[in-house]
Amino acid sequence: MQFMKAKDINGTKAMYLVFGNPGTGKTTTAQYLPGKTLLIAIDGSDRVLKDQPNIDVVELDKDDVADIVHKFDKILDAIEAKYLKTYNNIAFDNLSHLQDIVLSQLSLMNKDQRKAWGDMQNLIKKWIGRIRSWNMTIYATAWETAETFENADGSSSTYYDVLMNAKVRASVKGLFDVVGQTSIYQDEHIIRLTPNGQSQVKNQVDNRFYCLTKDLFNGKEWTPQLKNKETKGDNN
Numbered sequence: 001m002q003f004m005k006a007k008d009i010n011g012t013k014a015m016y017l018v019f020g021n022p023g024t025g026k027t028t029t030a031q032y033l034p035g036k037t038l039l040i041a042i043d044g045s046d047r048v049l050k051d052q053p054n055i056d057v058v059e060l061d062k063d064d065v066a067d068i069v070h071k072f073d074k075i076l077d078a079i080e081a082k083y084l085k086t087y088n089n090i091a092f093d094n095l096s097h098l099q100d101i102v103l104s105q106l107s108l109m110n111k112d113q114r115k116a117w118g119d120m121q122n123l124i125k126k127w128i129g130r131i132r133s134w135n136m137t138i139y140a141t142a143w144e145t146a147e148t149f150e151n152a153d154g155s156s157s158t159y160y161d162v163l164m165n166a167k168v169r170a171s172v173k174g175l176f177d178v179v180g181q182t183s184i185y186q187d188e189h190i191i192r193l194t195p196n197g198q199s200q201v202k203n204q205v206d207n208r209f210y211c212l213t214k215d216l217f218n219g220k221e222w223t224p225q226l227k228n229k230e231t232k233g234d235n236n
Contacts, residue, residue, distance in 0.1 A: 020182030025189035035088025043097040
């Protein structure tokens with residue numbers, strides 16, 4: 001337990017979760033973390049970070065995946081024992097895939113599939129809670145899901161969120177300070193940080209609505225309106 005005054009809270013050690021479709025810049029955003037980063041490559045998409053001098057990668061092999069329920073705890077053990085003081089940031093790429101392989105393994109271990117789902121939910125929540133306790137900058141990625149609901153008037157609405165089981169998603173998102181959605185707009189890789197009624201994002205770090213992926217960690221904001229004004233000015 002640590003007691004401190006509110007004015008002494010370190011706002012730089014935030015937890016960031018970014019979700020989006022493939023190719024929108026989720027993994028590459030890790031290269032913009034300030035300082036040295038250890039990335040746990042869960043889904044094997046770390047090749048986009050090749051030659052980045054500030055990033056070291058831990059790749060899960062076949063044995064890790066085959067026993068992920070037990071091996072992931074050991075990975076967290078190793079990070080706590082050796083790397084928390086060596087690195088400025090820890091990144092996990094990606095949580096949706098972690099959920100999938102955990103559930104796949106537990107489904108084979110349990111005849112009762114409801115128990116498999118319950119065990120998966122408990123494991124993921126336990127792991128994220130443990131990561132939260134490290135009190136350091138954490139960056140994680142996830143895939144995006146689009147869920148369509150019918151309204152009372154017969155119209156439909158689509159909501160974009162983290163691709164995870166609903167109970168896990170609510171718990172996991174609650175532990176992250178920032179949950180952003182990546183996309184490509186006007187040839188820019190951007191992250192939505194403030195909800196708009198469809199994108200289920202949140203931002204407890206600052207007041208930005210959007211940022212470029214490269215600016216997620218430095219506080220700079222970007223808006224489509226600002227870009228349009230600058231473009232018009234350049235043409236005059």
